[in-house]
Amino acid sequence: MLEIKNVTFEVDDEKRKIIDDLSLTIDDGKFVVITGPNGGGKSTLAKLIMGVNDITSGKLIFDGEDITDCNITERANKGISFAFQQPVHFKGIKVVDLLRLAAGEKISVAKACEYLSKVGLCAKDYVNREVNASLSGGELKRIEIATVLARGTKFAIFDEPEAGIDLWSFQNLIRVFENIRESINGTILIISHQERILNIADEIVVIENGKVKTKGPKDEILPTLLGTSAVDIGACSKLM
């Protein structure tokens, strides 16, 4: 269980509160989608949970343990993983190398291929490619998601998996998330605007102006959001 207690995050120079005294509890095994308008603080909150940025005040309690002062590595080793909105390039590091680092052991190529297949990549075409700019945005996103699968941790965060990829890649990616509960045995937290991702959530949390505006079961929250700026039903849905 992750407890976010009265967390505030200010930008150093202006004292502007990106996250403002926010409290939220995420229960074990739940599929939670955080949504809300752009600039509302969603991705910032995700990064605060991973430890990418330090919170200004408040506490983070993970499985009963205060992790507020833990660095990224320590949080990772306690069981939090993170799929970044903008996947990083690495010169000279192959897809299989990255998956091995994620798994924390020298997994076999066959095992690495299994993770790639789960995110819809034809494994043999990718396993020995470098994680560099020769891969498309959609391919990098999938590899990023595969690293989270390979980690197999109890708490997985995905920051806007739909951002920066084209419509056609998104069509395929959404299927990955529809099946993700088979691959991740734990809590899933996704930052997203996409109706189709919201639609597979157990719970939806709406964050606006750095605060929780509303939260609750999907069936309760989703109908109130449709047609607002928080949700992008998008061309994808219309195309279906």
Place this chain on the structure above:
Amino acid sequence: MIDEIQKQLIEEVADLHTMPEGAYNIRANSKMAARNTTANIDIISKEDKSGIDIHIKPGTKNESVHIPVVLSESGIKETVYNDFYIGDDADVTIVAGCGIHNCGNQDSEHDGIHRFFVGKNAKIRYVEKHYGEGDGKGKRILNPVTEVYQEEGSYVDMEMVQIKGVDSTVRVTKAVLKDKATFIVHERLMTHGEQKATSEYSVELNGEESSTDIISRSVAKNDSEQIFDAAIIGNTICNGHAECDAIIMDNAHVVAIPKLDANSVDAALIHEAAIGKIAGDQLIKLMSLGLTREEAEEQIISGFLK
């Protein structure tokens, strides 16, 4: 003839655990320690100065020549002249390299002057590794000069590696290409401490449709200094590309000097250079996989220099 320290140096620079197959010449502390020739590859000591002539017969295929040099005594300073005559249509691998073990207080220096005369349509792959070790105050110095003269249609692929332990290097590489010849270099360099490494390239594309690709990847740590100076001269219809990609750390100093010199409207020459620290988002990604900052840096650097 060859002691344990020398064996270890040979392993580092030539990946050799036992005597290689094919032709070889092993030089240890300024003397020939072992040599083998084959029906197609002959090695002859020079009479007027230190060094060897390597003659590879035309049409020789899938053979290799190993010519490692090791220095395990402190205070040796030598200049060695090695000439390679590669016959037309040959296809061979040449593994050179120099390892210095210096535990003494005097400098050890090996300056290898290598000249390659590459015949028509011949193809060579050349690997040269530099390695230094030992905790003496004496410096480990390597100043290689490589000259390559390529006939029509020949192909040269050079891999130059210097990962650690060499205090000072000035590498000068010159290539002159005739029609349809190709000259490729992959250089990998890591400097640390107060090491200095300079790499100068001058490639003359004189033949029509000749081409070159010079790719340098380097990491400069601590107070070390690197200078990468690549000149490509295009005198006819040709293609030239040079790329210098460096990671700078700590208090290091890295200089990239591009020079493109076109004497023909059909010369297509490109230079790319990038110097920067390890990207913060790369570290964050690897740390989010459970690596410490130091482990993440190590992975990024070893991938970059792979």
